[in-house]
Every structure is written in C-alpha cells, then in structure tokens.
Amino acid sequence: MNHLGSLYIQVLSFGLLILVAHFMGKATYYLNFGELIGQLLGGMLVNPYLLNAVHISGEKYTLAFQNFYFFTFIFFSIVSFSLGEELHIQKLKGVGMKGVVVCLTQITMTFTLVSGGFWLAGYDPFISLIIGSIALATSHAATFVITNKLQIEGELQEVLANIIVLDDVIEVLVFSLVVQFAVGSQKGHEVPVMEAALHSLREVGLALLLGAITFLLLKVLIREIRSPEGVGERSDSKRAHTFWDIFHEPPSPSLEVMFVVIGVLSISVSLAMKFHLPFILVPMVTGMCIANFHTTVLFKSLKIEEISTFFNLMFFALIGANIRIDVIRVDTLEYVLIYIVTRSIGKLFGTYLGTKFAKKDLKIRRCLPKLMLPQAGVAAIEATYVALVLKNGIQVLNVILPSLIFFEVIGVILSEKTLQLWKSWTIGEEEFMQRxxxxxxxxxxxxxxxxxxxxxxxxxxxxxxxxxxxxxxxxxxxxxxxxxxxxxxxxxxxxxxxxxxxxxxxxxxxxxxxxxxxxxxxxxxxxxxxxxxxxxxxxxxxxxxxxxxxxxxxxxxxxxxxxxxxxxxxxxxxxxxxxxxxxxxxxxxxxxxxxxxxxx
Missing domain, CATH: 3.40.930.10 (Mannitol-specific EII; Chain A)
Known part of the structure; x- marks a missing residue:
C-alpha cells in the first residue's frame, strides 16, 4: 500500500488546482479582468516550483503536477485540430496572399531582431540562430480558446488561423535546419545545405503523412451507418445493427464523437513525439483534411459547452501551475530581457507592418499583433531538445524557459483583453458605422x-x-x-x-x-x-x-x-x-x- 503515499498527493493537488483556478477565475471576472486570466493566476498560486521556493511544498507535490502536464499536450492537439476549421479552401482563398505577406513580414523581423540581438550580446552564431528560430513559435492554443469562448468568428479568426499555421510550418523548418547545421559544426564537419534541407523536409513530410493517415482513420470511424434493409428505426439510437457498427460513430455534435477524435489525435501525436516529428503539424493537417473532405460537425463536438469549460479551466490552470519559477537565474536575466524585448518588437511591429503592407482593415492592424505574442509548450520542448543535443545548448534553455513566464502570462492577459475589446466594439456595428x-x-x-x-x-x-x-x-x-x-x-x-x-x-x-x-x-x-x-x-x-x-x-x-x-x-x-x-x-x-x- 506504499503507493497510496504518493497517490493522495496527486488527488489533493488535482483538487487544489481545480478549486483555486475556478474561484480565481470568478474573482477576476468580477473585477472585469477576464475569467481565463484568473484561472491562470489560480494555477500560479498552487505552482509547485513557487511553493518549493518558499519551502511550503516538497518533491511529491512537484511530481504530482508534472504528471498532469500531459493534459496540456492533449489540449494543444485539440486546438491545433480545431484550427483546421479555419483552413477550408474557400476561407484560404478569402485570405489569399495577404495572410502570407503578414506572416512572412513578422517572421523576418522577429528572426532578424532576436538572432541579431543575441549575436551582438556575444552568443555563438548557431545558438543565436536557434534562439531566433524558437522565437518564431506562437502559442495558438490560448488565443483560440478565448476566441471560441467569446464566440468570435469572421475575418480576424480566419487571418489569425492562416498566419499561425504558416508560422508553425516555417518555424519547424527553420529550427530543424539550424539545429542540423549546429550539430554538424559541433562534430567538426559542415553539413551540406541540401542535406540539412532534406532532413527538415523529411520530418515535416512524415508529420504531414501521419496527419493524413489520422484523417483517414477518423473518416472510417466517424461516418453515417446505414440501417440494414427492412430494419426500422430502433428505440435505442446508440444500438449497433451489426457487430462492426460498434466501431463507428455517426457524425454529430456528441460526446461519442468527441471521445473518438480525442483518442485518435492523442495516439497520433504520441507517435509523432516518439519519433521526434513536429507533432503540432499532425492535428493541424488532420483538421484541415476534415474541414475540406469530410464534415465540420466534428469540430462542433469539441465545443460542447459543459466539456469545453472544464478543458479550458484545466488548460489555463496547468499553464500557471507549470510555470518554471525555479529556472530564473540572476546571471541570465540580462539575456532573458533581450529575448523578451526583441521578440516582442518583432511580433508586434512585424505583424503590424505586415497588415499594413497587406492593406488590412485598421481594426485588424490594431488587434492582430497582440494575438501573436503568446508562446508556450512548443518553445519549451525545442529548447529542451537543443540542451540535450548541443554541448552549449543549456544557454538556450536558460533563456527560453524564464522568458516563457512572461509570454504565457502577459500573452494570455493581452489576448483576452484584446479579443474582449474586439467583440465589444465590432460585433454588429459594421452595418451602422459606414459612410x-x-x-x-x-x-x-x-x-x-x-x-x-x-x-x-x-x-x-x-x-x-x-x-x-x-x-x-x-x-x-x-x-x-x-x-x-x-x-x-x-x-x-x-x-x-x-x-x-x-x-x-x-x-x-x-x-x-x-x-x-x-x-x-x-x-x-x-x-x-x-x-x-x-x-x-x-x-x-x-x-x-x-x-x-x-x-x-x-x-x-x-x-x-x-x-x-x-x-x-x-x-x-x-x-x-x-x-x-x-x-x-x-x-x-x-x-x-x-x-x-x-x-x-
């Protein structure tokens, strides 16, 4: 029965996380700061790394929260899959090259400023380029949770979805390329550009293939089941007509469809992580294929209000609970500040400049840049990977992890306030605010x-x-x-x-x-x-x-x-x-x- 000694800590931690996040969310909503901000702050109040620093909690408490962290990646997968709804061919045509212009402008500016900043600060050129490539990653999960919660649709969400998908693909390619060059340099030989490019494209290609396979599996499992000829409608609609019908779900906004989608996505993403593929692309491709070649009803299953409310609370609470307060070091604060400042300028000003080049509506210009600021899980994974494969990779980890505290907290606050303002002032007004x-x-x-x-x-x-x-x-x-x-x-x-x-x-x-x-x-x-x-x-x-x-x-x-x-x-x-x-x-x-x- 010794295992119960650690099990009760996990149960206690879960209860604390839910209660504190829930009531903090209500408190901040009452104060007009937004519910999700409170849930994130609630997670921070029970943060094991913070409580460890003040000698309140111990190793078992920290381990309990680390065991919950898998939920964050499942949620990342669900949100990435949901992005596919905005990637329907008709919507892509609507955004067109303007979205590409916005994305490439902010990517170029962010990569140049961050890489250049660290090179001028004396960092190794390859490490500077790696940090610059990680800076491109934008956490879309928090932003799309808020847009769904506030029921914001239309041009802003479509443009944001297209930019973030393109941003993630380019970030994965650039990161993979630079790391290949850095590893080759560390081993004392130069990696040919073509070889590095093929390696990066192979990883992305395998992730895309896995996404397509996942789509095919979902299409098989979620489809209409025809009743055998002569068999009438049963009183129990969930009862299968044949044994094989047990393994199918009719496409409808239901819990059953949600179970299938989450289960299949989790397995696919775990395979991508196992083989070091850019896992975030797998559910994106799956969602895009569903939107274009199956039915968008699957997306509605993930928006069932009672369930999505719990998912949202757990996601933001876990972000707060897993912020690594312990990685803040006085001797690296200067470089953390360089990263925060250069990335913020690149994302904010680069996106604004891109929307101006693309002649986007002024409302889009004012709101979109702030939605590009959040950064979370993918950046942490990439920084950890670099620390493992490069001798001086720990420099990347020491800069990225503390910086994520700023981008997770400020990014969520800024996104929620921006989207609330967008909804408050634009929904329904367009008809009456014309010349x-x-x-x-x-x-x-x-x-x-x-x-x-x-x-x-x-x-x-x-x-x-x-x-x-x-x-x-x-x-x-x-x-x-x-x-x-x-x-x-x-x-x-x-x-x-x-x-x-x-x-x-x-x-x-x-x-x-x-x-x-x-x-x-x-x-x-x-x-x-x-x-x-x-x-x-x-x-x-x-x-x-x-x-x-x-x-x-x-x-x-x-x-x-x-x-x-x-x-x-x-x-x-x-x-x-x-x-x-x-x-x-x-x-x-x-x-x-x-x-x-x-x-x-």
Whole structure:
C-alpha cells in the first residue's frame, strides 16, 4: 500500500488546482479582468516550483503536477485540430496572399531582431540562430480558446488561423535546419545545405503523412451507418445493427464523437513525439483534411459547452501551475530581457507592418499583433531538445524557459483583453458605422429609439469650440456632466478612446459618432454637437467632421446600443438631412428637427 503515499498527493493537488483556478477565475471576472486570466493566476498560486521556493511544498507535490502536464499536450492537439476549421479552401482563398505577406513580414523581423540581438550580446552564431528560430513559435492554443469562448468568428479568426499555421510550418523548418547545421559544426564537419534541407523536409513530410493517415482513420470511424434493409428505426439510437457498427460513430455534435477524435489525435501525436516529428503539424493537417473532405460537425463536438469549460479551466490552470519559477537565474536575466524585448518588437511591429503592407482593415492592424505574442509548450520542448543535443545548448534553455513566464502570462492577459475589446466594439456595428453616402438605398428599419426623448437643449452644444478629436469628445462629455448624466468624465473618456483606438468613429461625409460602453452608466445617454469649421477626426474618407453624436452605453446592453446606432444611421443616410443638420444654429433648431424625424 506504499503507493497510496504518493497517490493522495496527486488527488489533493488535482483538487487544489481545480478549486483555486475556478474561484480565481470568478474573482477576476468580477473585477472585469477576464475569467481565463484568473484561472491562470489560480494555477500560479498552487505552482509547485513557487511553493518549493518558499519551502511550503516538497518533491511529491512537484511530481504530482508534472504528471498532469500531459493534459496540456492533449489540449494543444485539440486546438491545433480545431484550427483546421479555419483552413477550408474557400476561407484560404478569402485570405489569399495577404495572410502570407503578414506572416512572412513578422517572421523576418522577429528572426532578424532576436538572432541579431543575441549575436551582438556575444552568443555563438548557431545558438543565436536557434534562439531566433524558437522565437518564431506562437502559442495558438490560448488565443483560440478565448476566441471560441467569446464566440468570435469572421475575418480576424480566419487571418489569425492562416498566419499561425504558416508560422508553425516555417518555424519547424527553420529550427530543424539550424539545429542540423549546429550539430554538424559541433562534430567538426559542415553539413551540406541540401542535406540539412532534406532532413527538415523529411520530418515535416512524415508529420504531414501521419496527419493524413489520422484523417483517414477518423473518416472510417466517424461516418453515417446505414440501417440494414427492412430494419426500422430502433428505440435505442446508440444500438449497433451489426457487430462492426460498434466501431463507428455517426457524425454529430456528441460526446461519442468527441471521445473518438480525442483518442485518435492523442495516439497520433504520441507517435509523432516518439519519433521526434513536429507533432503540432499532425492535428493541424488532420483538421484541415476534415474541414475540406469530410464534415465540420466534428469540430462542433469539441465545443460542447459543459466539456469545453472544464478543458479550458484545466488548460489555463496547468499553464500557471507549470510555470518554471525555479529556472530564473540572476546571471541570465540580462539575456532573458533581450529575448523578451526583441521578440516582442518583432511580433508586434512585424505583424503590424505586415497588415499594413497587406492593406488590412485598421481594426485588424490594431488587434492582430497582440494575438501573436503568446508562446508556450512548443518553445519549451525545442529548447529542451537543443540542451540535450548541443554541448552549449543549456544557454538556450536558460533563456527560453524564464522568458516563457512572461509570454504565457502577459500573452494570455493581452489576448483576452484584446479579443474582449474586439467583440465589444465590432460585433454588429459594421452595418451602422459606414459612410452614409456609400450605403445602398434601403428601407428604413423601424426602431424604438426616439432621439427627441434622449436629447434635450441641455445635451446639445452648437457650436462646439474644440479643434481636436480628443477636445470634441471631452467637450461633449462635459455637456453630459453639466446636465447631471455622468459624474466622472475621465472614466468615460478612457472607454470612448479605447473604441477610437480600434478604428476611428469618423464615418465620413462630415460625421463622427464617438461612443463607448462603460460601467459609469446603467442606460444609454447621448450628447450632440455641430462644429461648422470641422475637426480632423481621422475619418474614413479623410474629410473633416462637422456633425457629432456622442453615445455612452452600459456594458451589458449591446442590443440597445446597436438600436441607437441604427436610428442615427437611418437619419444620416439622407443627404438632405445632413445638410439641414449642418445649418443648425442653436439647440432649439436641433430639437425641432429630431422631433419632426421621430414623428415620421
């Protein structure tokens, strides 16, 4: 019964991990920091390496958490497989060469900055190149968990998926090539470029082949089962008609399909790890084949809310629990800082530059770079591998592992906040935040919003005196404050400027609709103003803005927020209305106009 001595520690560790991560997630959600951030911090609170450092835990406690770590790789596999849904041929055509431009730009900049930084710091050229190649790896798991949790779909997710897949493939090739050259140099002979290239391509090719085989196996196991002729529908739908039917599952969003997918993926990934293949490519290829040659229903099985919630909690809690606090060394902190700074600049600025070259939407330019920052498991595995095959490989391990603490924690925080902001400000707004004169004529949608009821003489200022975007927003916020609608203008100003940072609310034709969702109000409030001389609002058509509607909405009422935007958009589509508004000389003119519009 001695084995029970270590078993109870594992059970205790599991219970602590689940409870602390769960309640920390609730705490940070309550504080508006996001639930997943709390789950990660909860894992850090029970982190064995941290507790060891302060002499609270022992070796058995640490070993218990190491035994849980396999779950992280299973989760990596599930997320990589789910990426395949975004790699359907039609979606790839939509992204096209623009995604390639973005990816290659950030890869080139990141590799150059990181490798160059370590070479200038005195590192061996091969070690510098290896660190540069590892820097290319981006952890997509956390980001795609958050996008699924927030139900974010469309262009951002499609572009991100395509970039990350291409990023991973290139990273694997570059890493494998550089390591081959470094090993040859260590043995005292040069490795021909062609030989190294063939070795790298062979590893990638075998991973792709294993992914294709995995797809074929899933296609055999998950398919429609036809009832034998003459046999009616059974009351028990799970009962097989023949013995061989036991080994098939009908394609449907079900737990049974999820069991098959996770089981098959786990086996395939374990084989890739056993033979030192780039294991992350296996589930990616499998998912891509499923999306194009089978059915996307399989992906829905992995999004069953009750199960995915548990997976998410375990994944982020284990990231926090396995952060290697013990690898932080004072004598290597300088190099850790070099890695963090150069990789951050490469990923953030390189991705931004790539989106600019590709002429991507400004919202994509502002959000995508921050989603490329996370880095986790793959980088740690590659650094450990280098430490084993190269005499001076420990230098790589001493830099990468401590750096991952920063990229895991900050990367998750930044991703969640960025995606929350994206969802908060873009879902549903596109229809109403277009240049009025560019919108095709359509029937006016009936809304319950009457501007004459939301506005009053006290909430209108004509003319406005400010000459800058920020000044106009502050001036209209002062109008709301003086009318007793809000108390603290600084809080609301920050929320409105957060929205402006994503994309200017200057919609063209001389109109700007600055707006923000905030905790400072429990209902929608509005202020209106006219500036005849115009203000540079960075509008989409480059024109100065003269007409301003400032809208402040509660955070939890997206429906009313969109209705309000719809009402204003409907009024402004008429060129006649826009000209009348520009001619207002007093709040009384404005109220008379809005009252007339509301009666129509």
């Amino acid at each position: 009025p004169s560019a919108i095709k004529p359509r029937l006016k949608k009936k809304t319950d919003v009457l501007l004459s009821r939301h506005l009053s003489n006290k909430l209108i200022k004509i003319p406005l005196h400010s000459t800058t975007k920020e000044g106009v927003i502050l001036e209209l916020l002062d109008v709301l404050r003086d009318a007793g609608e809000i108390r603290d203008t600084s809080v609301v100003f920050k929320d409105i400027m957060d929205r402006e940072y994503l994309l200017s609310t200057g919609i063209g034709d001389g109109i700007a609709i600055p707006h923000g969702k905030t905790t400072a109000t429990d209902r929608i409030i509005c202020a209106f103003g006219v500036k005849p001389e115009g203000v540079d609002f960075k509008s989409i058509d480059g024109q100065l803005a003269e007409i301003f509607f400032l809208i402040v909405s509660p955070q939890d009422d997206a429906g009313s927020h969109l209705q309000f935007l719809s009402a204003i958009s409907g009024i402004l589509q008429s060129e006649h209305n826009r000209n009348l508004i520009r001619a207002f000389s007093s709040p009384q003119d404005a109220m008379a106009f809005f009252a007339t519009i509301d009666q129509q």
